[in-house]
Amino acid sequence: MTQHCLASTVSLSPLLATASMAVACAVLSVFVVARRWALIGDGISHSGFGGAGAAWLIMLASPTLAAQEWMPYAAVLVFCIATALAIGYMSRGNRVAGDAAIGIFLVASLAFGFLARHIFLHVRGTEPSGFEGLLFGQINVIEPARAAATVLVSAAVLITVAALGKEILSYCFDPQMAQASGVRAGFIHYLLMVLIAVTVIVGMPIIGSPLVTALLVLPAVTATQWTQRLRQVLIIAVAAALLAVLAGVIVHAKWPFIPVGPAVVLTLFLIFLISYIAGRTRPAGAGTAALS
Amino acid sequence: MSDIIDISELDFAYRDALVLKQVSLRVEAGTTLGLIGPNGGGKTTLIRLLLGLLEPTRGSIRIAGMTPRAAVSRGDIIGYLPQNPAPPEMRFPINVRQVARLGLVGKTGMLRGYRRDDLAFVDELLTMIGIADLADAPIGALSGGQLQRVLIARALAPRPKVLLLDEPTTGIDRLGQQQFLESIAALKQRLGLTVVFVSHDLRAVSTISDRIACLNLTLHYHDVPEHLPADLVYRMFSCDLEAFGLGGSCGNPEHQHTHVKPAETVQRVE
Numbered sequence: 001m002t003q004h005c006l007a008s009t010v011s012l013s014p015l016l017a018t019a020s021m022a023v024a025c026a027v028l029s030v031f032v033v034a035r036r037w038a039l040i041g042d043g044i045s046h047s048g049f050g051g052a053g054a055a056w057l058i059m060l061a062s063p064t065l066a067a068q069e070w071m072p073y074a075a076v077l078v079f080c081i082a083t084a085l086a087i088g089y090m091s092r093g094n095r096v097a098g099d100a101a102i103g104i105f106l107v108a109s110l111a112f113g114f115l116a117r118h119i120f121l122h123v124r125g126t127e128p129s130g131f132e133g134l135l136f137g138q139i140n141v142i143e144p145a146r147a148a149a150t151v152l153v154s155a156a157v158l159i160t161v162a163a164l165g166k167e168i169l170s171y172c173f174d175p176q177m178a179q180a181s182g183v184r185a186g187f188i189h190y191l192l193m194v195l196i197a198v199t200v201i202v203g204m205p206i207i208g209s210p211l212v213t214a215l216l217v218l219p220a221v222t223a224t225q226w227t228q229r230l231r232q233v234l235i236i237a238v239a240a241a242l243l244a245v246l247a248g249v250i251v252h253a254k255w256p257f258i259p260v261g262p263a264v265v266l267t268l269f270l271i272f273l274i275s276y277i278a279g280r281t282r283p284a285g286a287g288t289a290a291l292s
Numbered sequence: 293m294s295d296i297i298d299i300s301e302l303d304f305a306y307r308d309a310l311v312l313k314q315v316s317l318r319v320e321a322g323t324t325l326g327l328i329g330p331n332g333g334g335k336t337t338l339i340r341l342l343l344g345l346l347e348p349t350r351g352s353i354r355i356a357g358m359t360p361r362a363a364v365s366r367g368d369i370i371g372y373l374p375q376n377p378a379p380p381e382m383r384f385p386i387n388v389r390q391v392a393r394l395g396l397v398g399k400t401g402m403l404r405g406y407r408r409d410d411l412a413f414v415d416e417l418l419t420m421i422g423i424a425d426l427a428d429a430p431i432g433a434l435s436g437g438q439l440q441r442v443l444i445a446r447a448l449a450p451r452p453k454v455l456l457l458d459e460p461t462t463g464i465d466r467l468g469q470q471q472f473l474e475s476i477a478a479l480k481q482r483l484g485l486t487v488v489f490v491s492h493d494l495r496a497v498s499t500i501s502d503r504i505a506c507l508n509l510t511l512h513y514h515d516v517p518e519h520l521p522a523d524l525v526y527r528m529f530s531c532d533l534e535a536f537g538l539g540g541s542c543g544n545p546e547h548q549h550t551h552v553k554p555a556e557t558v559q560r561v562e
Contacts, residue, residue: 034384163403170394173386176374177443180343181450182367182398224383228430233385 013147014139014206018245018260020154021203025215026241027161028199030233031192033220035172040091040193041216043102044084045200048134048209049113051079056120056128072130077201083109084197088190136259137208139252150202157195168192169230207248207261214265215241222272225279240275244268296321296453296486297342302351304337311337313510315351319503321453324480324487326501328494333508335490336375339458342488343372356453367398371447375458375490377439381432388434388442389427392418395449410449417445420482421475437468441475448479454486455479461496469493473500 032041055075059066083105091098120128133141142150161168170178171188179185196216203212219237226236248264297319304312312334319325329335340346341353344360355363355370363369392414396406418424421441426434434442440460447455457476461469477500480487491497497504506512 030385034381034386036381166394166397166400166406167402169386169390170397173384173391173394174374174377176345177372177377177446178394178397179345180364180370180372180374181395181446182365184402224385228383228385228432229387230385230390 013144014142017147017150020151022241022245024154024157024199026219026237029216029220031172038217039102041213043106045212046106047079047083047109048204050109051076053113053116056116080197084193088193137206137261139260153202211261211265218268222275225275240271298354300352303349305349323502326497326504327490329507368450371452371455373447373457392445395446399450457489
């Protein structure tokens with residue numbers, strides 16, 4: 001019954017896109033959490049509102065551009081990458097603290113997005129297209145070409161992380177020591193920002209702009225409740241993310257009024273809660289080598 | 293022995309504030325230089341210059357004949373133990389052996405795997421430093437002293453020529469300090485290291501150093517530990533700010549820096 005529902009409600013390509021995006025997010029989440037960057041994904045994902053806002057204003061100003069299908073995506077892409085690099089730039093210096101830099105861009109993007117929405121409402125008398133999809137994601141409207149692009153982008157993120165794993169790990173452990181040992185810390189810093197931004201961009205239409213951050217935090221935090229071995233953490237994080245995605249899609253298939261985004265995130269939260277409670281009951285050091 | 297570190301006529305200023313002035317210093321290969329001075333005297337700035345994290349306002353630095361940036365980017369010239377290394381995220385998923393191996397990342401280069409002999413050397417180092425039994429332990433489970441030993445292993449993993457230690461004994465009890473100093477002396481001997489030991493702890497510095505330099509804006513003294521004038525020590529550490537502005541010529545033509553004048557008026561405090 002569920003299988004039938006799933007097959008009839010969600011086709012294979014969006015499911016593959018969602019799963020690949022979830023795997024990329026889960027792998028990145030290990031480094032995001034280790035670097036104490038949990039809020040960076042939040043800052044970048046909220047810049048999606050800024051990007052959408054820019055797209056809505058362009059729609060008002062230029063009907064020709066508004067007709068272009070790529071335009072909203074381009075606006076979101078440019079906004080998210082620019083925000084990621086700006087947060088990265090500010091958080092590397094010492095004039096603005098890292099969390100403050102995230103907060104600044106988060107609220108500015110939100111404010112700009114809401115302002116643009118209200119201007120659009122005022123001028124056209126109707127909600128701008130894609131507003132709800134931006135908030136909660138719309139897995140059903142992901143066409144095969146976009147699903148393929150999502151899979152490719154996710155694969156590129158995973159290949160990059162695998163290729164530069166030791167540099168990324170070194171940077172996340174201690175940027176200053178990494179730089180002193182010959183790692184190009186600046187390059188790795190901005191590379192991580194861009195990787196986070198592109199996973200946020202591909203995740204946004206699937207589970208929604210504010211919720212995509214959950215996939216950049218919860219899988220790793222969940223995994224580290226069970227083990228502190230890197231390989232196992234990566235495996236558990238990916239498994240938790242895939243389980244949440246599958247559960248979210250099944251819930252959406254069974255009760256279509258429930259959007260996929262909140263269903264995925266709440267499932268992930270539930271998995272984390274169980275891990276946290278189970279982790280707390282385990283003896284200290286369990287799952288790791290005992291210290292002599 | 294040749295000089296492995298050669299600092300010549302170095303000035304450094306943060307915007308308009310001069311932090312280092314006319315600092316000239318040479319360190320022979322295979323020796324230990326103790327660099328002492330009060331907080332804010334420019335010790336950590338000098339370390340950051342040696343690491344290529346800052347550029348001199350004037351003058352030059354050569355490490356093994358290279359600029360600091362070139363030396364650092366090679367990955368096997370300088371090993372560095374930072375001051376008060378930030379404790380890792382408690383659940384950072386990495387173990388002691390993996391952290392020590394991170395010292396090889398720069399030397400190995402991007403898109404390449406670690407060399408087998410380098411990995412074997414890391415395991416050897418863990419044994420030398422006495423933490424082989426912790427090799428598989430998660431980094432977040434270590435005590436401060438254990439973490440410091442892991443970071444030394446990390447610094448030494450690429451078999452560097454120079455080991456920079458920035459205030460390594462801060463926050464460690466007397467016994468721990470002694471063990472640390474003995475360990476560094478043994479590693480220096482075994483690996484043929486040149487050590488630059490930065491500290492405001494004169495006792496620790498004098499135990500381990502072949503020569504001592506006192507830094508407080510300029511280099512005030514540069515000689516063997518037993519020749520260190522007591523009045524200079526008093527001036528730099530008991531009423532350190534009063535040491536500013538006092539100067540005199542060195543007499544040694546090789547030393548392009550100033551020395552503190554004897555100060556008869558300064559009271560000693562035990």
